[in-house]
Amino acid sequence: MTDGPPTLLAAELVRWSWIGDHADDIRDALLQHLELTGLSVLAGTLLAFPMALTAVRWPRLYAPILGFTGALFTIPSIALFILLIPFTGLQIWTALIGLTIYTLLILVRNMVEGLRGVDRDVRESAQAMGYTPARQLFQVELPLALPVIIAGLRIATVTTIGLVTVTALIGWGGLGQLFITGFTLDFTTPLVVGIVLSALLAFSADLLLVGLQRGLTPWARTRGS
């Protein structure tokens, strides 16, 4: 291992010249991956929020809402994308709708748990101070629920980054396209590039969200000190 040519295995796994030749394709795939992830987590958040508020306001609706998003979550992803094709074709919508649906369970659940976790005394004293319900939600309850909500966002984001690759089957897929290339050419380099980049992407996105949480919840940092 100390001298001589690179090992046979490494030589077979990664051919550096291919990466150099396809830098533009790789970049486009990465950007598409980012776009699909960002848009579907955003859409998921926008959809999950009213669902979570409904569940908090009318606790009886929590179980059905959770059941519904849970049922969606259990549909095998390939099946879901194929089922959507008759309605939305091979447009980006097909990918986005599918990816968004998978974020809902985690996002709704964490939003509800986060909001419910706000101390009763804090809610009551906010009410007693004269907050209107909307202002109370945005200035008291949401900020206090943020750590749990962001924890949900982190899971949803990392899961989506993995799931985006599946949409390669319907012509999208971001870094997933590299897997198809590798598979059809029977060539490992694109596969390795795809895996490494999507892992890096997941890791960076998670780090970014942790940073976001620390920035938004300064009070939580001094806890336990």
Added chain:
Amino acid sequence: MITFESVTKRFADGTTAVHDLDLEISKGEVTILVGPSGCGKTTTLRMINRMIEATSGRIVVDGQDVRQVDPPQLRRGIGYVIQQVGLFPHRTIAQNIATVPELNGWDKRRTEARVAELLTLVGLPAEVLDRYPHQLSGGQRQRVGVARALAVDPPIMLMDEPFGAVDPIVRSRLQDEFLRLQQEVRKTIVFVTHDIDEAIKMGDRIAILQQGGVLAQYAPPDELLARPASDFVADFLGAERGLKRLALIPVSAVKAEPGPTVSPDDEGERARAVAEAFGSDWVVVVGDQRKLLGWAHVGEALERGRVGQATLRPFLLQVHADDSLRAALNAMVQSHTGVAVRVSDGDRYEGLVTQELLTREIT
């Protein structure tokens, strides 16, 4: 002034928390709602700022039916303090205190000045302003809670067991501070507690509620202790009702007995006569300008010839006009003479407080 007019609250599950309550809460006074758990005291409190809506009846605050005021608007004019304080964990102490000013749209400078003023009022150092609630002690948090409730200087304060969550020593200090503060701010305060001693200590008037939200008695503490309206009230007040009453009455309320007083120059024979008339075997020795010198045994004065030649023994515990009769009783049981000696200006003799005087006062 806050008036309850036949107010009833029935919850959805059918329980009656408050039953046909009529109550008049006077301006500038501390009115205590006290009673066992389930007597509807917190419900009664919360109907005032509409955190709970009455099922029937009317609650009028300063001439206005509370139902005619938008709840958030109503609540901003009524301070509120709860046992767990309920400070906002994500906001600094300064931001917490500034809650209602901010809701009311005060400008920054006015808010900051008010926050600083309140901090001084409740006796907290300026360092705490930038801290978060969890970085403060329980007692400090309670003070912040009071400051927050006072922020826009509301005429009415609602307090739900505000000192329930701190240890007894801190509680007693907070109670004293609260009474001092109330002397200054003169708010109309409705105060919920389950602790009858706290009620007696803090209240100008006490409403005792019993199970099912029925008002058992509404009276000033002294009257309550003197004339409990029912067995329930008597039981709730506890066995030491007499002692509790004594704690409320100042020494100045009873006319002190002149007592068997002699001067050091008096002869032993005179001491004997004075003591006999009073029914004791000792005399109080008083010098020029009514300076209290102590007490002496009659036998000893007779033996020595003059009072001044007998051993003068000090009254170890003395009471002043503003001490309570309970303190006087304590002085009595700790003294050989069985009386409490009342002084003013350090050692000016004012007279004796005797057990007969106490008995006459509380019966």
